[in-house]
């Protein structure tokens with residue numbers, strides 16, 4: 593397939609271009625809001641075409657699929673342009689900044705009969721997949737509680753729109769959306785209520801949330817506490833899943849790298865579970881390509897993207913209004 597990339601981004605440069613090439617697809621064009629940046633990016637990444645006009649680029653290049661990794665506020669508008677041009681779209685998270693925009697993206701994908709997916713790469717983690725399998729096989733019994741620690745130190749080169757721009761930045765739209773998606777995947781269950789508090793001021797000049805701590809309650813009764821941060825130095829991410837018959841602990845797996853270890857603790861003691869790691873992004877793009885060829889579904893569908901956005905927005909609402917927010921599918925209600 594031929595891919596057009598939207599946004600001369602760090603994630604495209606570090607991970608996505610090599611993943612697309614690893615599945616024997618071509619990156620044919622880069623579109624940036626800045627023509628000089630597009631040109632430089634094209635030269636550095638050996639991409640034959642560049643542009644700063646998305647509509648023109650879609651019609652003047654041979655394009656099957658579009659990958660969008662612009663800043664968050666541009667995702668919906670750019671995706672809708674690509675979907676209307678009948679291109680399959682892999683969009684970065686969060687897929688949009690409003691539920692209405694996300695729903696419009698889904699609608700356009702349906703109308704034009706193309707695949708729309710959201711790049712929740714953590715679903716491909718071998719550690720997370722093993723945890724999901726062990727939960728589903730009742731290895732740890734009923735899942736009572738989860739402690740989800742996804743706190744990192746935001747690299748200096750990414751300390752721009754993520755911490756400067758309240759409308760599209762902040763840890764909730766950047767990291768918490770991953771937690772929500774990973775939890776829905778692990779538990780095969782839906783959140784029913786959320787509460788949270790946030791902290792700012794260490795690196796953000798504009799009161800953008802840098803750290804958030806909160807709780808998510810799921811329909812089957814699991815209660816989750818989460819801790820997400822841009823400002824945690826020398827810290828290791830972790831997921832602890834406490835069940836009625838044992839618990840699972842994943843260390844250092846909430847990352848872009850294929851890393852992490854998994855331990856099972858139960859009445860037989862503590863056991864390291866063997867893990868065969870794989871590249872998370874290659875898996876996302878291979879499965880997306882398979883879905884286009886009617887062989888299965890993307891790793892995370894547009895609906896998954898919509899759900900994680902809805903719940904992230906409810907968490908923002910809980911923080912702003914100092915309230916516990918209850919959720920129903922597609923909307924949130926206060927109590």
Ligand code: NDP
Nearest residue numbers: 599600601602603624625626661662663664684685711713
């Ligand atoms: P970057 O800040 O590196 O890039 C974001 C956008 O900013 C680029 O697409 C580019 O858009 C613009 N840009 C790049 N360089 C400059 C510059 N010097 N001055 C001004 N603008 C610039 O962000 P990331 O790559 O970290 O993130 C991009 C998207 O990908 C986000 O939506 C993020 O949430 C998502 N992401 C997802 C990950 C995952 O694993 N699923 C991992 C990391 C990020 P343009 O060229 O059009 O101006």
